[in-house]
Amino acid sequence: MPRRSSLKVGISGIRGIVGETLTPQLVTTFSEAFGTFVGPGSVIVGRDTRLSGEMMKNAVFAGLLAVGCKPIDVGISPVPSILIKTNRTDAVGAIAITASHNPVQWNALKFVGGNGLFLNRYEAQELLDTYHQSEFALVETDAHKAVARDDDPVREHFAAVLSYLDVETIRKRNFKVVFDSCNGAGSTFTPRFLEMLGCEVVGINNVPDGLFPRNPEPKPENITQLCETVKAEQADIGFAQDADADRLAIVDEQGRAIGEELTVSLAVKHVLSRKRGPVVVNLSTTAIVDRIAEEFDCPVIRTRIGEVNVAEAMIAHRAVIGGEGNGGVMVPAIHPCRDSFVGMGIVLQSLAENGNTVSELVAELPRCFMVKETVDCSTEVAHSAMTSLRKKHMRDAQVDTRDGLKITYPDGSWIHIRPSNTEAVMRLAAESPSAEKARDLTRRFTEEISSLC
Amino acid sequence: MNDRDLRQLRISPAGVRGIVGQTLTPELITDFACAFGTYVECGLVVVGRDTRTSGEMVKASVLAGLLSTGCPVVDLGICPTPIIQFMVRELSASGAIAISAGHNDARWNALGFINSSGAHLNPYQGEEVLDIYHSGEFVKRPWDSLGKVERKEGYLRTYLDRLCSFLDADAIRAAGFKVIVDACNGAAAGIVDCFCDSLGCQLIPINNEPNGRFPHDPEPRPRNASAIASIIKPVKADIGFLLSSDAGRVSIVTDIGETVSEEYTFPLVLEHFLNRKKGPIISNFSTTKTVDDIARRYGCPVIESQVGQSHSLHAMTMEDAVIAGEGSGTVAVPEFQPAFDAFLAMALILEMMAVRQKKISELLNELPRYHIVKEKIYCPPEKVHSVIAEVRKEYLRERPDLTDGVRVDWQDCWIHVRASTTEPLIRVIAESKDEQTARERADQAISIISRVI
Numbered sequence: 001m002p003r004r005s006s007l008k009v010g011i012s013g014i015r016g017i018v019g020e021t022l023t024p025q026l027v028t029t030f031s032e033a034f035g036t037f038v039g040p041g042s043v044i045v046g047r048d049t050r051l052s053g054e055m056m057k058n059a060v061f062a063g064l065l066a067v068g069c070k071p072i073d074v075g076i077s078p079v080p081s082i083l084i085k086t087n088r089t090d091a092v093g094a095i096a097i098t099a100s101h102n103p104v105q106w107n108a109l110k111f112v113g114g115n116g117l118f119l120n121r122y123e124a125q126e127l128l129d130t131y132h133q134s135e136f137a138l139v140e141t142d143a144h145k146a147v148a149r150d151d152d153p154v155r156e157h158f159a160a161v162l163s164y165l166d167v168e169t170i171r172k173r174n175f176k177v178v179f180d181s182c183n184g185a186g187s188t189f190t191p192r193f194l195e196m197l198g199c200e201v202v203g204i205n206n207v208p209d210g211l212f213p214r215n216p217e218p219k220p221e222n223i224t225q226l227c228e229t230v231k232a233e234q235a236d237i238g239f240a241q242d243a244d245a246d247r248l249a250i251v252d253e254q255g256r257a258i259g260e261e262l263t264v265s266l267a268v269k270h271v272l273s274r275k276r277g278p279v280v281v282n283l284s285t286t287a288i289v290d291r292i293a294e295e296f297d298c299p300v301i302r303t304r305i306g307e308v309n310v311a312e313a314m315i316a317h318r319a320v321i322g323g324e325g326n327g328g329v330m331v332p333a334i335h336p337c338r339d340s341f342v343g344m345g346i347v348l349q350s351l352a353e354n355g356n357t358v359s360e361l362v363a364e365l366p367r368c369f370m371v372k373e374t375v376d377c378s379t380e381v382a383h384s385a386m387t388s389l390r391k392k393h394m395r396d397a398q399v400d401t402r403d404g405l406k407i408t409y410p411d412g413s414w415i416h417i418r419p420s421n422t423e424a425v426m427r428l429a430a431e432s433p434s435a436e437k438a439r440d441l442t443r444r445f446t447e448e449i450s451s452l453c
Numbered sequence: 454m455n456d457r458d459l460r461q462l463r464i465s466p467a468g469v470r471g472i473v474g475q476t477l478t479p480e481l482i483t484d485f486a487c488a489f490g491t492y493v494e495c496g497l498v499v500v501g502r503d504t505r506t507s508g509e510m511v512k513a514s515v516l517a518g519l520l521s522t523g524c525p526v527v528d529l530g531i532c533p534t535p536i537i538q539f540m541v542r543e544l545s546a547s548g549a550i551a552i553s554a555g556h557n558d559a560r561w562n563a564l565g566f567i568n569s570s571g572a573h574l575n576p577y578q579g580e581e582v583l584d585i586y587h588s589g590e591f592v593k594r595p596w597d598s599l600g601k602v603e604r605k606e607g608y609l610r611t612y613l614d615r616l617c618s619f620l621d622a623d624a625i626r627a628a629g630f631k632v633i634v635d636a637c638n639g640a641a642a643g644i645v646d647c648f649c650d651s652l653g654c655q656l657i658p659i660n661n662e663p664n665g666r667f668p669h670d671p672e673p674r675p676r677n678a679s680a681i682a683s684i685i686k687p688v689k690a691d692i693g694f695l696l697s698s699d700a701g702r703v704s705i706v707t708d709i710g711e712t713v714s715e716e717y718t719f720p721l722v723l724e725h726f727l728n729r730k731k732g733p734i735i736s737n738f739s740t741t742k743t744v745d746d747i748a749r750r751y752g753c754p755v756i757e758s759q760v761g762q763s764h765s766l767h768a769m770t771m772e773d774a775v776i777a778g779e780g781s782g783t784v785a786v787p788e789f790q791p792a793f794d795a796f797l798a799m800a801l802i803l804e805m806m807a808v809r810q811k812k813i814s815e816l817l818n819e820l821p822r823y824h825i826v827k828e829k830i831y832c833p834p835e836k837v838h839s840v841i842a843e844v845r846k847e848y849l850r851e852r853p854d855l856t857d858g859v860r861v862d863w864q865d866c867w868i869h870v871r872a873s874t875t876e877p878l879i880r881v882i883a884e885s886k887d888e889q890t891a892r893e894r895a896d897q898a899i900s901i902i903s904r905v906i
Contacts, residue, residue, distance in 0.1 A: 019595035024487070024517035028479045052596045059517035062479035065510035105596045140474035141559050144506040147513075 011124035015108035031063025033131035040068035041092030046077035049210035068139035077153035078245035080339035087116025171198030184243035218249035220257035231255030247327035248340035252358035260327035277320030285325035311336035377453035466579020467763035470563035486518025487591035495523035496547025501532030503553035503640035504665035523594035533700035535794035553699035556672035626653030639698030673704035675712035702782035719778030725805035735777035
């Protein structure tokens with residue numbers, strides 16, 4: 001399958017393969033553009049554990065210092081901690097150095113505004129314009145600042161999450177928890193967090209050395225070691241994070257990965273049971289969320305893919321809960337960002353309050369089946385293929401074209417088709433209350449797309 | 454247009470120098486660090502800087518570039534350049550990047566490239582780095598073979614021990630000198646305390662905070678020595694030293710408050726050192742006749758190199774010289790290390806005072822002395838060549854030496870006109886036994902130059 005360019009410059013930041021396209025020069029220039037965009041002030045800089053992180057960090061410092069910003073080095077840090085610290089201190093912005101769930105040879109810069117949210121489309125466009133115009137606000141020696149260090153990246157973050165949770169109730173259960181941080185940014189902070197919740201903690205892949213022992217995406221097929229350990233340790237629950245600790249997947253007490261779509265589903269159910277309000281999720285997130293919200297008579301708002309889109313809709317609609325089906329739980333009462341820690345806390349609290357097990361919690365959820373597939377399709381024809389699909393299906397189903405093509409049928413089955421931006425493929429996700437129907441949808445569209453590409 | 458407002462960037466085989474916020478951008482620095490990292494083939498590189506506030510930005514850029522080419526880096530933090538050079542051999546490193554603009558004012562910064570023997574790159578090595586820079590073909594290492602940074606401390610002791618064992622330290626200690634040092638808040642600030650301690654001298658420090666705020670231009674010249682001169686008699690100190698920001702150059706103030714021209718640092722050391730070891734001496738076309746007079750007294754040949762550290766040190770190695778120095782206040786003794794080292798120069802002068810049991814004012818009076826006039830004329834870079842050509846034409850009948858600019862020798866006077874390698878300047882130096890003759894010859898050259906500009 002042909003790979004597309006390994007450099008991705010877009011609204012979610014810049015991403016590339018170190019040693020190929022992601023050079024220190026590029027990183028520095030983008031940091032200068034960002035520093036020019038946010039203006040002189042404190043900029044928080046944190047990173048995940050990737051080995052390329054130190055090179056990247058120095059390149060970021062160079063760019064920020066050159067335009068008179070004061071980098072605050074928080075070292076290895078979960079992404080939600082960086083966002084929350086930015087929101088709760090006087091920082092004018094942040095740069096998170098992480099390629100999140102991408103494989104180990106990748107790295108990326110993610111740009112955060114002073115409000116602690118990733119730059120939205122319009123802000124990102126302005127940053128890109130600044131970059132392309134190369135008009136940077138370079139400062140002379142007198143205006144140069146020094147790098148400051150902040151050795152407790154999670155201070156503001158953990159304080160906020162703990163005050164949101166009913167810590168006493170959770171502590172009483174003395175949960176036994178196994179976690180798998182993929183040797184990423186959660187490696188040392190996750191046990192610290194879980195111990196504050198009175199858990200007996202067993203860690204695997206918890207050495208923050210950036211050598212990922214598994215694919216960092218916390219999908220069931222990548223977390224089999226966690227499943228086995230939960231079983232062997234007879235733990236109550238298992239948690240898996242990605243490299244920057246914003247996404248969370250859950251393993252039940254019998255050692256089964258419940259599927260990352262159910263992380264946000266469990267969180268939505270728990271939060272709505274305590275406080276009703278709008279739910280915001282992206283277009284690809286499971287319809288289980290809609291069924292739960294229906295039970296509580298709460299509206300569901302769907303957004304384009306991209307964390308900042310969900311975050312801004314949460315603020316606009318005064319949502320109480322939401323996130324992404326990929327394991328990203330977002331609680332705006334703390335901060336509208338994907339946060340594996342608040343996800344862990346909510347699920348543990350739900351277990352503690354109801355006195356039941358993970359498998360029992362899952363059994364109470366409405367059931368849906370999701371099937372994911374990729375189909376070869378060159379970048380050349382991707383657009384025309386999407387156009388003909390839309391024309392063909394718009395009469396017998398509801399079609400949403402805000403992000404790729406999402407086709408929803410009257411019975412609640414849906415299929416979402418998007419061209420990948422890393423490979424020359426189309427990504428398909430189909431979901432239905434019936435497993436057979438989900439498979440059938442996927443098969444039909446795979447054939448259809450193949451004939452168009 | 455004021456010539457001083459020109460965008461100034463000087464790229465030479467021995468390094469890159471420019472004004473921060475204008476020409477010395479982080480991208481340029483990173484490119485050069487990548488070129489150097491490519492040149493040393495991913496070997497260990499030592500990095501240190503002086504105290505300029507832009508130093509952090511420059512260092513971050515250097516680290517990013519070196520790490521991306523796979524070079525492991527030892528970061529010495531704020532460190533005098535001669536000690537960086539010393540540590541290259543101590544650590545068996547492949548080279549070093551010394552971040553300091555030496556005598557240039559605070560707006561400037563620079564990268565000095567050091568080879569594996571601790572000397573500035575010789576012209577051949579320097580050309581190679583420039584070729585790599587211009588080709589833009591840098592080594593790019595993948596994520597798992599990038600360099601790592603190791604921070605090093607406690608190395609000052611090693612250096613001072615070695616320095617003391619090179620000298621008759623006991624004689625110096627026994628003399629119990631009182632010494633004033635003006636470190637110009639540069640890289641030697643705070644370090645001169647240990648230096649004086651180890652030689653049993655009582656230190657009266659001036660501008661001894663390593664904060665990069667230069668109270669005067671960091672160039673050791675009489676006009677910058679007034680702070681020392683004003684207190685030396687009241688505090689009854691034996692000698693005063695004025696250092697450049699990188700501790701590469703030094704000038705002297707005598708016990709009676711004479712601010713001695715930096716031209717006399719080298720002759721003083723020479724007069725003392727030739728007693729210990731005789732052999733070829735490296736000087737340059739711009740250095741005082743005093744050097745020739747002393748050399749004649751000891752029967753040692755003087756070899757004149759082009760002006761500039763790189764040329765001088767290269768000639769020193771080629772000619773198997775015992776000592777090298779320049780009129781800018783620099784001295785190198787290859788038996789100690791192939792670097793211009795102000796600590797060594799200070800120590801040798803103290804040793805001379807101790808061994809001969811004479812005051813510095815007396816020792817200077819014993820030297821043959823001349824009147825030297827040094828002038829600099831700002832000259833746009835594109836006019837430099839035509840200026841030098843015109844000067845050559847004017848002096849053709851006087852049979853000038855054209856090795857480096859224009860050097861004319863008369864019975865009673867010599868004059869040297871050359872383009873600065875570090876700034877857009879034409880330097881004019883004239884020397885004579887008679888002050889008025891020197892002045893007149895210099896003015897004559899300046900009028901030729903002014904005519905062309």
